[in-house]
Amino acid sequence: xxxxxxxxxxxxxxxxxxxxxxxxxxxxxxxxxxxxxxxxxxxxxxxxxxxxxxxxxxxxxxxxxxxxxxxxxxxxxxxxxxxxxxxxxxxxxxxxxxxxxxxxxxxxxxxxxxxxxxxxxxxxxxxxxxxxxxxxxxxxxxxxxxxxxxxxxxxxxxxxxxxxxxxxxxxxxxxxxxxxxxxxxxxxxxxxxxxxxxxxxxxxxxxxxxxxxxxxxxxxxxxxxxxxxxxxxx
Numbered sequence: 691x692x693x694x695x696x697x698x699x700x701x702x703x704x705x706x707x708x709x710x711x712x713x714x715x716x717x718x719x720x721x722x723x724x725x726x727x728x729x730x731x732x733x734x735x736x737x738x739x740x741x742x743x744x745x746x747x748x749x750x751x752x753x754x755x756x757x758x759x760x761x762x763x764x765x766x767x768x769x770x771x772x773x774x775x776x777x778x779x780x781x782x783x784x785x786x787x788x789x790x791x792x793x794x795x796x797x798x799x800x801x802x803x804x805x806x807x808x809x810x811x812x813x814x815x816x817x818x819x820x821x822x823x824x825x826x827x828x829x830x831x832x833x834x835x836x837x838x839x840x841x842x843x844x845x846x847x848x849x850x851x852x853x854x855x856x857x858x859x860x861x862x863x864x865x866x867x868x869x870x871x872x873x874x875x876x877x878x879x880x881x882x883x884x885x886x887x888x889x890x891x892x893x894x895x896x897x898x899x900x901x902x903x904x905x906x907x908x909x910x911x912x913x914x915x916x917x918x919x920x921x922x923x924x
Contacts, residue, residue, distance in 0.1 A: 696745060700742050700745070700749060700844055701742050702750070703741075703753060704738045704741045704742055704753070705738075706899045707738075707756045707757060707760075708734070708738055708756065710760075711756065711757070711759075711760035714760065714764060719826065720760045725765070725781065726763075726766055726858065727763055727766075729765075730759055730762060730763045734756060734757055734760065737756055737759065738752075738756060739815065741753075741756075743911060746815075747890050748852075748853055756761070758806070761826065773842045775782050776833070777780070781830050782830040782920075784827050784828065784829055784830060785797050785800065785801065785827065785828045785902065786825060786826070786827055787808055787827065787828050787834070788812075788820065788825065788826035788835045788836075789824075789825055789826075790818055790823075790824060791819070791821040791822070791823055791824075793805065793808065797828070801828070804818075806824075806836075807841050811826075811834040812826065812834065812836065814834075815834060817838070822839050822842040823836060823838060823839070823921055824838060824839045824840075825837045837889075839923040858904045858905065859904065859905065860902035860903065860904055860910060861873050861876075861877060861902060861903050861904075862900055862901070862902055863901055863903045863909075864891075864895055864898045864900060864901035864911075865899070865900055866899060866900070867896040867898060867899075867914075868895075869884075869888055869895060870888075872886050873903075874903075875888065877903065877907075890920065897913055897914055898911055898912070898913060898914065899912050899913060899914045900912045
């Protein structure tokens with residue numbers, strides 16, 4: 691029982707430090723990490739795992755190591771922003787993979803990528819005919835950016851002088867039967883208007899799963915009793 695208590699304490703302490711590190715570093719996806727960030731993250735995970743399962747490892751030393759690794763990651767992140775050459779050294783540069791429909795073999799060799807993988811990445815961008823590609827660039831985070839030739843790009847309303855209505859942003863003002871007063875206030879409602887809105891919809895709010903409001907103060911309601919109609923054939 692004592693061992694279980696020690697393990698739980700080490701789990702809470704380790705995860706607490708990891709949470710502090712994550713909140714300090716900021717919100718980034720795995721694919722957006724630099725090579726240094728990726729290696730540091732792996733090391734942090736290994737140290738945290740060892741801290742939890744191996745009671746022979748001193749708790750204080752492990753926590754200090756985690757904080758030091760997090761500090762290094764934060765420092766090099768700051769350094770790469772302030773000093774551009776550092777950023778170029780610890781991060782990969784964008785690499786042109788396709789230019790004017792031609793695959794750059796030297797680029798494939800640099801990153802040891804088979805041509806089949808490049809073709810797969812192009813298909814994921816809805817490119818099945820490589821001749822329509824003007825540029826395909828492999829970004830530092832590993833994703834492929836594709837620019838098609840001008841004649842193969844979709845036509846936009848501005849190109850044909852066609853007027854379109856502005857985009858409508860829907861804000862949830864009722865969630866599971868509860869009025870979101872802050873959302874209404876952010877949309878410009880006064881306290882009196884919020885209370886009037888509540889009184890106006892008092893009998894129906896509890897039956898609403900979610901209700902959105904657009905910039906023109908129009909409601910789009912999804913009721914609790916919405917059901918699937920099974921229109922798909924199997």
